[in-house]
């Protein structure tokens with residue numbers, strides 16, 4: 001997820017663009033850049049790595065970049081390391097190492113989104129004589145627009161619509177053409193983009209906060225539409241190049257609410273971004289009926305050679321490992337150990353030939369996980385990192401990296417990154433099973449279909465969130481909550497319990513349901529809330545009886561189960577149903593009501609959901 005901005009009007013563009021990017025830094029902040037043009041002069045491009053202030057300093061707060069028309073970008077890397085040359089804007093011509101300097105190009109652009117077929121398009125353009133300077137998908141799409149612009153000589157709208165027909169993926173694009181001074185062109189598919197007008201100026205941005213200071217009158221450009229933006233006026237076109245009209249919307253949010261996309265907290269926003277995070281992560285791996293690990297570098301030969309998998313992580317990432325353990329063992333038949341990184345780093349765990357150590361980390365900077373990675377490498381293990389931050393330390397030091405595409409996660413309590421990690425591990429398990437022949441081709445195809453259907457099923461759960469909100473008000477005074485389950489349901493319970501603890505400060509424990517009777521059940525008393533996760537059909541009755549044992553001691557029972565398992569209502573007090581899916585992938589669905597329960601319970605307590613006490617987003621100390 002990146003942030004893009006654009007401006008054209010009578011004022012100097014660079015300061016306005018920098019101001020807008022500052023309001024979008026929550027969307028990504030590993031590098032930034034501007035392209036500003038002064039009249040018919042070519043655009044001047046300036047980039048900087050790191051936080052936005054470095055770009056502001058480099059351009060003397062925008063004063064060193066004269067011009068009244070420009071575009072800007074703050075990056076969250078998805079293709080290509082965070083570096084100067086990969087930073088946006090990107091150009092249709094060639095570009096110096098720093099990426100800065102006058103643009104001898106016909107087209108310059110910025111992009112938020114993921115071009116899934118960028119590799120094949122890059123091949124096509126190389127064949128037509130284009131030279132590439134970066135590793136980004138954005139450079140490909142800018143050059144593709146240029147290709148059509150020069151080939152058909154009809155104009156920007158035609159070149160852009162031809163490009164839109166050709167690319168697969170998501171994009172919010174802002175482009176400038178040498179021959180069209182004072183104008184910015186935009187196109188959108190799936191990534192957010194708004195266009196605002198005020199008096200004699202026009203503004204483009206990925207999100208409302210960037211332009212709220214200048215105007216509250218905005219157009220929400222629709223999917224597969226193109227905009228031609230001039231000072232104070234905008235024209236919209238459909239994919240056929242026919243002009244269409246859009247309603248002007250008045251924004252009523254305040255600036256703070258706008259940064260969260262209208263949600264009250266980043267955590268709620270990120271819970272709702274899960275369908276996109278899961279879709280983008282699955283689509284980065286599952287392509288045309290197969291799992292593509294070429295970017296990861298895990299060859300079929302390596303997969304066939306594996307005799308042991310150790311998954312090492314902390315917190316919610318460790319819970320992903322606990323879920324993946326069941327999936328891998330069931331589908332692939334390789335023994336899997338799941339270790340807390342803080343323990344693994346000090347154990348004398350035998351690591352033999354054929355061991356793959358998988359380190360899961362959203363930030364890629366967690367000290368314990370990084371230390372565990374280094375220990376694993378010292379002991380000769382092959383290492384794979386599942387990371388959400390491109391170029392992070394764990395990503396750089398692991399032998400292989402599989403990136404999740406959840407985008408920046410601001411709330412301390414992880415949700416969308418956790419979900420993206422889950423499906424990444426599921427896709428990995430399915431591919432391993434295919435390579436090692438432990439599933440049939442039909443099973444493989446069906447599992448991939450199920451995986452691709454997860455985003456919509458998450459969306460359906462979110463449409464019913466009010467029931468969870470209502471139930472959270474019933475448990476606001478709970479002081480002990482137990483989450484129980486067996487198998488994958490136990491792994492889900494772990495995450496549900498941590499969500500509740502870390503943001504509502506209510507003591508909670510996750511327990512393997514069959515283990516309760518070995519002591520902990522003594523804590524169950526009248527009114528104790530016990531939440532049972534009941535998605536694994538072959539374990540359903542076992543867990544139901546464990547819950548009945550709790551009920552007989554006074555517990556209040558909530559059950560989470562799959563649509564159709566209505567018998568659960570004979571046993572529990574409150575039931576939440578989730579859509580059916582292959583039971584290997586059900587964690588991605590069952591966790592959503594638990595995330596919401598923790599969130600609303602925290603709200604009921606009036607707590608700071610996004611920044612819970614004592615916690616940090618990335619624990620970079622031991």
Ligand code: AGP
Pocket residue numbers: 314315316317360361362363364365366369412413414415502616617618619
């Ligand atoms: C999750 O909600 C917590 N914030 C925390 O447990 C987190 O998962 C853990 O610190 C690991 O972080 P990482 O994924 O960045 O390594």
